[in-house]
Amino acid sequence: MFAFLGPNGAGKTTTIKMLCTLLRPDRGTAQVNGFDVAAQPAEVRASIGIVFQEYTLDDYLTAERNLAYHCMIYHVPRRERRGRVQEALELVGLADRRNDVVRSFSGGMKRRLEVARALLHRPRVLFLDEPTVGLDPQTRRYLWEHLHGLRQHTGVTLFLTTHYIAEAEGADRVAVIDHGRIVAEDTPAGLIGRTGAESLEDAFVELTGGELRPEEASSRERLAGARRGRSRL
Amino acid sequence: MTIAGARIETGLRLGGRHVDLDGISMAWQRDVFRFVSQRTRIVSGAVRSIVWLVVLGLGLRRSFVPIHGLSYEQFLFPGIIAMAVIFSAIQSAISIIWDREFGFLREVLVAPVPRSSIVIGKALGGATTTSSQALIVLCLAPIAGVSLGFVQIVEVVPLIFLTSLAFVSLGIVIAARMHDFEGFGSIQNFVIMPLYLLSGAMFPLARTSSQLRGVVDTDPLSYGVDAIRQTLTGYRVHALWADLLVLLGVTVILMTVAVSLFNREG
Numbered sequence A: 001m002f003a004f005l006g007p008n009g010a011g012k013t014t015t016i017k018m019l020c021t022l023l024r025p026d027r028g029t030a031q032v033n034g035f036d037v038a039a040q041p042a043e044v045r046a047s048i049g050i051v052f053q054e055y056t057l058d059d060y061l062t063a064e065r066n067l068a069y070h071c072m073i074y075h076v077p078r079r080e081r082r083g084r085v086q087e088a089l090e091l092v093g094l095a096d097r098r099n100d101v102v103r104s105f106s107g108g109m110k111r112r113l114e115v116a117r118a119l120l121h122r123p124r125v126l127f128l129d130e131p132t133v134g135l136d137p138q139t140r141r142y143l144w145e146h147l148h149g150l151r152q153h154t155g156v157t158l159f160l161t162t163h164y165i166a167e168a169e170g171a172d173r174v175a176v177i178d179h180g181r182i183v184a185e186d187t188p189a190g191l192i193g194r195t196g197a198e199s200l201e202d203a204f205v206e207l208t209g210g211e212l213r214p215e216e217a218s219s220r221e222r223l224a225g226a227r228r229g230r231s232r233l
Numbered sequence B: 001m002t003i004a005g006a007r008i009e010t011g012l013r014l015g016g017r018h019v020d021l022d023g024i025s026m027a028w029q030r031d032v033f034r035f036v037s038q039r040t041r042i043v044s045g046a047v048r049s050i051v052w053l054v055v056l057g058l059g060l061r062r063s064f065v066p067i068h069g070l071s072y073e074q075f076l077f078p079g080i081i082a083m084a085v086i087f088s089a090i091q092s093a094i095s096i097i098w099d100r101e102f103g104f105l106r107e108v109l110v111a112p113v114p115r116s117s118i119v120i121g122k123a124l125g126g127a128t129t130t131s132s133q134a135l136i137v138l139c140l141a142p143i144a145g146v147s148l149g150f151v152q153i154v155e156v157v158p159l160i161f162l163t164s165l166a167f168v169s170l171g172i173v174i175a176a177r178m179h180d181f182e183g184f185g186s187i188q189n190f191v192i193m194p195l196y197l198l199s200g201a202m203f204p205l206a207r208t209s210s211q212l213r214g215v216v217d218t219d220p221l222s223y224g225v226d227a228i229r230q231t232l233t234g235y236r237v238h239a240l241w242a243d244l245l246v247l248l249g250v251t252v253i254l255m256t257v258a259v260s261l262f263n264r265e266g
Helices: A012-019 A041-047 A063-073 A078-091 A107-119 A137-154 A188-195 A200-208 A219-227 B021-037 B039-060 B072-101 B104-109 B115-138 B150-177 B184-197 B210-217 B220-233 B240-264
Strands: A002-005 A048-051 A125-129 A157-162 A173-178 A181-186 B012-014 B017-019
Touching: A002 A012, A012 A125, A012 A157, A041 A048, A048 A107, A063 A078, A063 A107, A063 B021, A078 A107, A078 A137, A107 A125, A107 A137, A173 A188, A173 A200, A181 A188, A181 A200, A188 A200, B021 B039, B021 B072, B021 B115, B039 B072, B039 B115, B072 B104, B072 B115, B072 B150, B072 B184, B072 B220, B115 B150, B115 B240, B150 B184, B150 B220, B150 B240, B184 B220, B220 B240
Parallel strands: A002 A157, A002 A173, A048 A125, A125 A157
Antiparallel strands: A173 A181, B012 B017
């Protein structure tokens, strides 16, 4: 598990978009699972799963149908589709809600369904862009239990961005990004030790400074910023 | 565990290009499934057609000088089918804006399917649902006094489908350029209504000025109207092959534009 921390507007989402081939880097290269994001976007896409900050389910379809459509556009072999959908629904505890339309789901259930969906094509890396924003502490804890279980179960690598520093404490490595640059990368303990702080949160504030950041820009503004080349990696 | 990324090529090759059937099929299925579950949309479309047919028919039948032996209702009927086509086609394509707003589009855009397959599937799905709407209107033929033979029905279905495809493609191009709902209402005023009014659906072109006819000739819907009308009533402005050629050309051009616009979308 790899956690990506940074204040608002630091470039976390932009970086994820580039790694997921949704945004072309202005310069530099990046590889995901050994594939180049600019030269082999289809290979990169097939080998990763993504849970975006915003919900990306079709509200008017049932849970099962949302997953079935994902299998199609990720080319899951036809014969395996039914089994994988079943397995994925069970994995996140939604098997009994399979025939309900997503509209009737709570925020936490939608998130779990998105995690299940993102794993259907057995990606090697699962990107989670602030997956717990807007969820209450109970749901957050529940989702994390699921995610840690998944990690042990499937061996998938989690690539996480978050504002909740506590969520990053379980990570193997943490990178701190600010103003589009990675300012530190280490194990959580290493970061704490390096900054002489008492907790990961203190270390984070130490590394990125104490001043307040502007509120999160809309995704379009962030995109425009990336086009202007403001955020680089 | 299958190695991710190893199985990308599915589908078939067409003219050296990879056509992804899974992507097409997913977009088509989703459109058709949602259509079937939206009963209000189906009913409101049918009601709109009946209202227009009955009100315009009653209002104008006595002032209308029969043309080619056709009463106004008989003349108007193919135009009402064309109306169902353009409203439903644009409406179905515009749902892409909702998909963008509610996030689902992103799930599709980040998937390892060529975006062309999604656009083609969406267009075929929209054309399928639009044709179904239009076929419901076709059942109103007796009200308009149009008698239909089996052969005519078989002939008109592909014409309706092609016209639908052309205007779903137009709708997809519009949806690709529209990133919020601000311009949503203006589509009705600045796209659907002008295209419909200028299609010759409601009045015979033979009795209008040559300037107006020139404008009508630039409206792709007029070729759809003409194709459907000559199949159902025998009255025509262009040869059928000319109508088909224009509709096909418009579809191909708009689809190409739509694919390239979505290829650029991040």
